[in-house]
Amino acid sequence: MNKINTIVLGDPMIMGDAFEAAAHNNVEQFLGDLKVGNWETDWGKLQNRRLEVEKFGPEIEVVDQLILDSGSDVEMLAGLFVPISSKVMAAMPKLRIAGVARAGLENVNLAEATRRGVLVFNIEGRNAEAVSDFTVGMMLSECRNIARAHNSIKNGQWRKTFSNSSWVPELKGKNIGLVGFGYIGRLVAQKLSGFGVNTLVFDPFLSDEAVREAGATPVTKEELFKQSDFISMHARMSEATKNMVGEAELNLMKPTAYLINTARAGLVDQKALVNALKANKIAGAALDVFTTEPIEAESEFLQLDNVTLTTHIAGTTREALTRSPELLFEDINKFLTGQKARFIKNPEVLENPEFKAWLAGVQK
Numbered sequence: 001m002n003k004i005n006t007i008v009l010g011d012p013m014i015m016g017d018a019f020e021a022a023a024h025n026n027v028e029q030f031l032g033d034l035k036v037g038n039w040e041t042d043w044g045k046l047q048n049r050r051l052e053v054e055k056f057g058p059e060i061e062v063v064d065q066l067i068l069d070s071g072s073d074v075e076m077l078a079g080l081f082v083p084i085s086s087k088v089m090a091a092m093p094k095l096r097i098a099g100v101a102r103a104g105l106e107n108v109n110l111a112e113a114t115r116r117g118v119l120v121f122n123i124e125g126r127n128a129e130a131v132s133d134f135t136v137g138m139m140l141s142e143c144r145n146i147a148r149a150h151n152s153i154k155n156g157q158w159r160k161t162f163s164n165s166s167w168v169p170e171l172k173g174k175n176i177g178l179v180g181f182g183y184i185g186r187l188v189a190q191k192l193s194g195f196g197v198n199t200l201v202f203d204p205f206l207s208d209e210a211v212r213e214a215g216a217t218p219v220t221k222e223e224l225f226k227q228s229d230f231i232s233m234h235a236r237m238s239e240a241t242k243n244m245v246g247e248a249e250l251n252l253m254k255p256t257a258y259l260i261n262t263a264r265a266g267l268v269d270q271k272a273l274v275n276a277l278k279a280n281k282i283a284g285a286a287l288d289v290f291t292t293e294p295i296e297a298e299s300e301f302l303q304l305d306n307v308t309l310t311t312h313i314a315g316t317t318r319e320a321l322t323r324s325p326e327l328l329f330e331d332i333n334k335f336l337t338g339q340k341a342r343f344i345k346n347p348e349v350l351e352n353p354e355f356k357a358w359l360a361g362v363q364k
Contacts, residue, residue: 001361001364002358002364003031005032005074005075006074007035012041027336039064039079049081051293057085063085064082072093075096075097076096077095078101078329080101080102084113086109095118096355096359098120099120099121100120100121100123101126101325105120110346119344122345123331124343129187129319132184132191133191134288134313134314135262136188136191138308143283147308148162148305167283173198174229175229176189177201177225178200179203179233180203180235181201181203182203185232186214188234189216199216200228201217201218202223202224203218206218221244228254229256230258232262233262233263235267237267244268247272250276253276255282258282265287265291287309288309293312331343
C-alpha cells in the first residue's frame with residue numbers, strides 16, 4: 001500500500017496541530033510523511049486575508065512557504081482557510097486530495113482542482129448548530145432591543161424608548177421568512193418552532209414538496225419579502241446570489257419587519273439596506289457579516305439606532321471549531337476505505353485515469 005504524504009496548514013481559528021491530531025486519529029494507516037504548519041498565525045491578519053479571499057478567490061494569495069519548500073512530493077493538503085489556488089496546485093504536482101474544514105469553498109479553485117484530478121472535500125454543517133443558535137439570538141436581540149438596553153446601562157442611562165417601541169413584537173404567530181433552506185435554515189426553523197411561528201421558505205434549489213415535508217411553506221421570493229415579519233438569510237454566496245436582496249426586495253418588506261444576516265454580506269445590497277434603515281422602511285436589521293471586516297469606522301451602519309451589529313462570530317463556538325478537522329479526516333477515511341463519503345465536491349474526478357491509478361495504489 002502506497003502511503004500518502006500530507007501537509008496540513010492551520011490558522012488562528014484552528015491551528016495546524018489540531019489538523020495533525022485529526023489526521024492521526026482518522027487516516028493513520030494511510031499517512032506517509034506529515035508536515036504541519038500554519039498559513040497565518042495572527043488573528044487580525046487572518047480576518048482580513050480570509051475576507052479578501054472570499055471576495056476575490058484564492059488566486060489573489062501567494063503560495064505558503066511550507067508548500068513551496070515541501071509540496072512537490074505531497075499528495076494530500078488540508079486546512080481551514082488556506083487558499084488552494086492554481087499556483088498551489090502547480091507547486092504540488094502530485095496532489096490528489098485537498099480538504100477544507102468548512103462549508104464554504106471560496107478558498108478553493110474547484111475548477112482547476114477538477115481539471116488536475118484533485119479530489120476536493122469540505123464539511124457541511126460543522127457550524128450549523130452555532131449559526132442557527134446565533135440567528136435566533138439576533139432576532140430576539142434586535143426586535144427586543146437587548147443590545148441597545150445593555151449599551152444604555154453601560155453608559156449610565158436607563159433607556160426605555162426605542163425606534164420600534166410602538167410595535168415591539170412577540171414571536172408567536174409571526175411569519176419567519178428563510179432565504180435558503182439548507183442545513184442551517186432547517187435548524188433555524190426547528191429551533192423557532194417552539195415559539196409558535198409560521199415558517200416561509202424561498203429556496204429555488206428545493207422542491208415545494210421537500211419544503212412542506214420539513215413543516216414549512218414554500219413561497220416565491222416576492223411573497224416571502226411581502227409576508228414575513230422576520231427575514232433571515234441562509235443562501236450560499238455566488239454570482240447568482242450577489243445582492244439578491246436589494247432596494248426592490250426591501251421595499252416589499254413590512255415597516256415592522258426585520259432582516260437578519262448571519263450568512264454573507266454580499267447577499268444584501270449594503271447601501272440599499274442602509275437607506276431602508278435610515279428611512280425606517282423596515283423596523284431593523286441584525287448583521288454579523290460585512291463587506292469589509294473589521295467594519296470601517298465611517299460605515300453608516302454605526303450611525304443607525306435600528307441595527308444590531310456583531311463581529312462575524314455566529315459560527316464560532318468551541319464545538320464547531322474542535323469538531324471540524326475530525327469531520328474532514330473522518331470523511332476522507334471513509335473514502336479511502338471504500339465507504340460512502342459525504343463531502344466530495346467534484347465526484348467527476350473519480351473517473352480521472354490518473355486519479356484512479358493513484359487510488360488503486362493507496363488501497364491495495
